[in-house]
Amino acid sequence: MLKPCEQWNLRLSAYLDGEGNIIERKAVEDHLAACPTCRAAAEVLRCDAQDVMAALHARTASEGFASRVMAQVAVTPMEAPQSETAVPAEPEPYRQPPRNWLNVLLQWGLGLAVVALVASVLFPVFAKPREKSRQATCNSNLRQIALAIQMYAQDNHDTYPAADKWVDSLAPYLGSSRAMFTCPTDNQGHVSYLYNPELSGLKGSQIASPSETLAVWCTMNHSNGMILGFCDGHCKYYPGMHNIQDYAQLVRDEYARNTAIAAGQNQPGETMPDLHMPGSKPPTILPPEHNYGLVDKLMIAYTATMALQSSDVQKSMEQSELLFRQYDGFVLNSEYHREDDEHASATVSGRVPSAKLGQLLVELDGLGRLQSRTVNGEDLTASNIAQVEKLGNLADTQQNLTTIENRAKPNEALKAEDSRAGAATDAGSTRVEQYKLKSRVTLAEVTVQFSRLPKPEAKVNPWKGSTIKSFGALKAFGTWLFTGIIIPLGIWLPVWAPLTILGIVLRRRVLRRRVSTVNSGTVPTPRE
Amino acid sequence: MDDSSLIEATLAGNVEAFGTLVNQYQHILVASARHLTRNAEDAEDLAQEALVDAYRNLRALKDRTKFRAWVFGILRHKCLTYLQQRKPEPLPLDDADALPSPAVDTGADLAELLDGLPIAYREILAARYVQELSYEEIAEALGTSVNNVRVRCCRARERLRELFAERGLRVEGGVSC
Numbered sequence: 001m002l003k004p005c006e007q008w009n010l011r012l013s014a015y016l017d018g019e020g021n022i023i024e025r026k027a028v029e030d031h032l033a034a035c036p037t038c039r040a041a042a043e044v045l046r047c048d049a050q051d052v053m054a055a056l057h058a059r060t061a062s063e064g065f066a067s068r069v070m071a072q073v074a075v076t077p078m079e080a081p082q083s084e085t086a087v088p089a090e091p092e093p094y095r096q097p098p099r100n101w102l103n104v105l106l107q108w109g110l111g112l113a114v115v116a117l118v119a120s121v122l123f124p125v126f127a128k129p130r131e132k133s134r135q136a137t138c139n140s141n142l143r144q145i146a147l148a149i150q151m152y153a154q155d156n157h158d159t160y161p162a163a164d165k166w167v168d169s170l171a172p173y174l175g176s177s178r179a180m181f182t183c184p185t186d187n188q189g190h191v192s193y194l195y196n197p198e199l200s201g202l203k204g205s206q207i208a209s210p211s212e213t214l215a216v217w218c219t220m221n222h223s224n225g226m227i228l229g230f231c232d233g234h235c236k237y238y239p240g241m242h243n244i245q246d247y248a249q250l251v252r253d254e255y256a257r258n259t260a261i262a263a264g265q266n267q268p269g270e271t272m273p274d275l276h277m278p279g280s281k282p283p284t285i286l287p288p289e290h291n292y293g294l295v296d297k298l299m300i301a302y303t304a305t306m307a308l309q310s311s312d313v314q315k316s317m318e319q320s321e322l323l324f325r326q327y328d329g330f331v332l333n334s335e336y337h338r339e340d341d342e343h344a345s346a347t348v349s350g351r352v353p354s355a356k357l358g359q360l361l362v363e364l365d366g367l368g369r370l371q372s373r374t375v376n377g378e379d380l381t382a383s384n385i386a387q388v389e390k391l392g393n394l395a396d397t398q399q400n401l402t403t404i405e406n407r408a409k410p411n412e413a414l415k416a417e418d419s420r421a422g423a424a425t426d427a428g429s430t431r432v433e434q435y436k437l438k439s440r441v442t443l444a445e446v447t448v449q450f451s452r453l454p455k456p457e458a459k460v461n462p463w464k465g466s467t468i469k470s471f472g473a474l475k476a477f478g479t480w481l482f483t484g485i486i487i488p489l490g491i492w493l494p495v496w497a498p499l500t501i502l503g504i505v506l507r508r509r510v511l512r513r514r515v516s517t518v519n520s521g522t523v524p525t526p527r528e
Numbered sequence: 529m530d531d532s533s534l535i536e537a538t539l540a541g542n543v544e545a546f547g548t549l550v551n552q553y554q555h556i557l558v559a560s561a562r563h564l565t566r567n568a569e570d571a572e573d574l575a576q577e578a579l580v581d582a583y584r585n586l587r588a589l590k591d592r593t594k595f596r597a598w599v600f601g602i603l604r605h606k607c608l609t610y611l612q613q614r615k616p617e618p619l620p621l622d623d624a625d626a627l628p629s630p631a632v633d634t635g636a637d638l639a640e641l642l643d644g645l646p647i648a649y650r651e652i653l654a655a656r657y658v659q660e661l662s663y664e665e666i667a668e669a670l671g672t673s674v675n676n677v678r679v680r681c682c683r684a685r686e687r688l689r690e691l692f693a694e695r696g697l698r699v700e701g702g703v704s705c
Contacts, residue, residue: 048688055638065572
């Protein structure tokens with residue numbers, strides 16, 4: 001097939017149609033003189049045009065066409081011009097085809113289903129990176145806090161901050177804002193991180209292995225795991241951990257394993273790293289007491305239990321969890337049981353600094369009707385608020401500590417470490433021990449039990465025993481009508497109706513525009 | 529007499545002058561309508577309606593030298609409306625491949641072949657080769673730009689050339705320079 005040069009195609013076509021200005025025509029003529037292929041192609045195109053013209057002109061009007069037109073013209077009045085511009089005759093108005101409502105419904109339903117499907121696929125895809133970024137921010141916060149702890153220790157005679165005011169102590173090292181103490185996952189905006197109270201008042205030299213001693217951690221759940229910060233300033237993400245007790249278990253296991261390895265009692269199949277190679281570091285045997293998770297009974301100065309009755313057990317349970325965190329504590333365990341509407345119960349246990357115990361108990365009192373309240377075995381159900389609020393103050397705590405100290409067995413590991421830290425004599429060791437016990441923040445373990453507030457007696461049914469037997473059926477029908485028809489319609493209609501109306505309006509507008517463009521002759525290719 | 533004088537006379541009340549115009553344009557309007565609609569029966573009706581509408585709205589025509597393009601514009605609108613309202617044909621004629629392919633170079637067959645082109649090409653062919661309008665007039669009648677008409681003309685030519693080559697109506701061969 002003969003083809004003209006590509007760049008001359010358009011100009012050649014115009015040239016053959018007698019179009020284009022004199023410069024263009026001259027350029028085409030020059031090219032035709034130089035290019036034999038284009039010349040041949042132009043000849044063919046000219047022949048084509050002549051043939052087309054001849055073929056189309058061969059169709060003529062029938063004999064009486066002109067007279068028929070004139071007969072109609074004779075009875076047609078000439079209209080006055082409506083506007084200044086020349087307007088072509090109005091074509092027949094476009095009539096919208098009858099709407100098939102089933103199709104419209106199907107289209108909208110299908111559209112919504114596709115949107116829902118896409119959204120359900122995309123949401124988890126976008127949620128994952130979002131959680132990753134939160135995790136990274138939290139990790140960064142913890143690292144900053146861990147470094148701030150080190151800086152604080154350097155500025156304060158190598159002493160770690162006290163646990164009851166650790167946030168205030170560290171704030172100057174972290175800028176004026178306290179935003180760094182809140183995990184991005186925490187919507188409440190509280191302090192999301194907890195400080196290892198074991199470190200309270202300790203000297204840096206007393207910590208045998210800073211890289212393995214817990215300093216601060218995030219209480220929020222990060223992709224089913226936890227982020228922990230250590231005394232040397234490093235942070236680590238531990239997947240599969242839900243609370244600090246999980247980490248405590250890990251430390252305990254590790255401690256037992258390391259002890260076993262050191263004693264040459266390694267389990268069969270357990271690989272031995274280069275622990276016994278000459279010159280290598282001996283296996284780390286971390287005293288479990290150095291980690292918060294192993295807070296032993298010694299540190300629990302108070303054990304409180306409360307029983308409350310609440311009309312909404314689940315809500316009260318959630319509120320109590322928030323309260324634990326609000327008072328710088330954490331939740332160890334929370335359980336919710338629901339057998340039926342009448343029988344639901346929940347148990348929340350957690351720990352807060354002893355100094356906050358009184359305030360927590362008073363706040364918890366507001367969550368329901370108090371049934372019982374005991375603190376260290378003493379029944380305080382009938383005590384007034386002022387008495388309860390005083391619980392956990394310093395003098396009280398000291399007294400409790402002395403009792404505990406007398407009762408508890410001295411801790412060999414701590415003693416050994418203290419002696420390493422410089423307290424060579426027994427007297428010095430005792431002083432250090434006493435100082436640590438006094439400067440430490442003790443904890444209060446609180447267990448709250450919620451039960452369902454009994455409902456008032458049901459009203460007597462006035463219809464019972466009446467002659468209207470079908471009342472039950474009527475009620476069932478009413479319930480069915482409400483839940484099966486009215487509620488779904490109430491949900492569906494506000495979504496569907498505006499979308500459908502919008503669709504109709506848009507379609508009508510498009511059609512109107514199409515008609516107007518047809519009228520003004522701007523439609524290049526109408527659908528056939 | 530040229531179109532302007534005839535229109536002047538028609539507007540002055542001389543219906544015979546419009547008859548002269550009808551005689552002058554009847555064949556090309558019918559041919560255009562037939563080419564656009566691909567229907568011989570309805571083509572004359574549409575051409576007749578276009579002429580009657582032109583007469584009715586003659587006062588609205590400002591530039592009387594452009595009567596030919598104006599009437600073609602009216603006819604084109606009529607044909608497009610007709611095509612929109614018509615039921616779809618059982619045999620799709622958009623593609624010339626669907627047509628029987630007798631390689632006979634007669635005028636009637638060629639015209640049928642041309643009828644197989646899509647409407648975008650058909651209206652350009654009708655305007656250019658039947659009405660013999662200039663690019664500017666076509667652009668005005670079609671409501672588009674001159675450049676667009678230029679490109680569409682060129683594409684219509686290419687399509688024609690391919691069509692003729694497929695049907696064996698032209699000698700094949702040659703090389704591109």
